[in-house]
Amino acid sequence: MxxxxxxxxxxxxxxxxxxxxxxxxxxxxxxxxxxxxxxxxxxxxxxxxxxxxxxxxxxxxxxxxxxxxxxxxxxxxxxxxxxxxxxxxxxxxxxxxxxxxxxxxxxxxxxxxxxxxxxxxxxxxxxxxxxxxxxxxxxxxxxxxxxxxxxxxxxxxxxxMRTTGDFPSARRAREYLHAQAHRVVTLEELEHATGRDRWSLCRDFRTFYGTTPYRYLVMRRLDTARRLMLHGLSLADAAASAGFADQSHMTRHFSKTYGHTPARWLQIASAPRRR
Incomplete structure (x- = not known):
């Protein structure tokens, strides 16, 4: 060979x-x-x-x-x-x-x-x-x-069968997090936006959406960061624009979520396709 x-x-x-x-x-x-x-x-x-x-x-x-x-x-x-x-x-x-x-x-x-x-x-x-x-x-x-x-x-x-959780409140929380993903969101804000206490809301959110409110917030930031990276922004600029504290903050969450560092993810995303 x-x-x-x-x-x-x-x-x-x-x-x-x-x-x-x-x-x-x-x-x-x-x-x-x-x-x-x-x-x-x-x-x-x-x-x-x-x-x-x-x-x-x-x-x-x-x-x-x-x-x-x-x-x-x-x-x-x-x-x-x-x-x-x-x-x-x-x-x-x-x-x-x-x-x-x-x-x-x-x-x-x-x-x-x-x-x-x-x-x-x-x-x-x-x-x-x-x-x-x-x-x-x-x-x-x-x-x-x-x-x-x-x-x-x-x-x-x-x-x-429907669960005993409050689906409308969980949905309002998801919509609020989606709109505010670029900044820090507190549990007090979610309580005010949904009318539910934080512990019941977190439990219901996981039941209906499969994750916690904070994880959902981080994932929306990562969605934004990936989109910006594919459009040519540097990792540092993508992290800042997506709402992360800095590039290392984004990298930690990126690796835990996708199994690759941002640099490795970009490398395989742009690799030529071969049959």
Whole structure:
């Protein structure tokens, strides 16, 4: 084998333009892909080639081509190739609020183990897991999300019952945090904006949106920072514009959320795609 042949294929990630709370990617990795991290969205995907391995809920999982991955919001996980050949996959990241628009205030569906072979989930993800080069119309995406929400609820075995939590107050808190993500927000402000005491509100927020109010606030800042970085801003300027105290503050949260430093994330996001 020549030195040229021995060189591994470069890792790459390609993204579709996000639409209304949904991010779509297709990626290839060999070896270690992501360190342990967690984000406040559902990560729902399909392995296209190779073995996609990851630690999830105290166990090692292995997804094979054609299987559906469903990682619950705020659950820690990593990612690596299960073989030397690497792995390729597509993934969508869906804000829990979009599923709540369909489910109307029930607890978020949970798929045990993070991997499913259920035909209902495969069919419900077909539209959203098309090639990222295929644009989705807003109504097409909306219909697909509704179908996916119902499929998740059915496959998880979730009974269609409302929880005892206050969904309208949790929704008001989410809207307030979304609008104020560029600055420090206190629990007193959230109490005033929602009319709920802080502890009940935090409990309900996690039930309906899968994470805490502070984690939701940080994720919105990271969304802004990534967008600015892709448009060419320096890491320091992106951190300041997104509402972080400084670049190191952003980097700590970025690594915990995406499993990469900002610099590494930019590197693989701009790598050439190879078949």
């Amino acid at each position: 020549t030195a040229r042949q021995a060189q591994p294929r470069p890792d790459w990630v390609h993204r579709a333009t996000p639409i209304a709370g949904v991010e779509r990617i297709e990626a290839f990795f060999h070896g270690k892909a992501y360190a342990m991290h967690r984000h406040d969205t559902y990560a729902i995907g399909r392995t296209l080639a190779g073995v996609q391995s990851f630690q999830y809920r105290r166990g090692m999982r292995h997804s094979l081509p054609g299987q559906t991955l469903v990682l619950h919001p705020d659950e820690a996980h990593d990612g690596q190739a299960g073989t030397d050949a690497g792995f390729r996959y597509r993934m969508i990241y869906v804000e829990p609020a979009l599923f709540q628009d369909v489910l109307g205030g029930t607890a978020l569906p949970f798929i045990e183990g993070g991997i499913s072979t259920d035909a209902r989930l495969r069919a419900a993800t077909d539209t959203l897991l098309q090639q990222v080069s295929h644009p989705l119309e807003p109504l097409e995406q909306s219909d697909a999300l509704a179908e996916l929400a119902h499929a998740l609820a059915a496959v998880s075995g979730q009974r269609p």
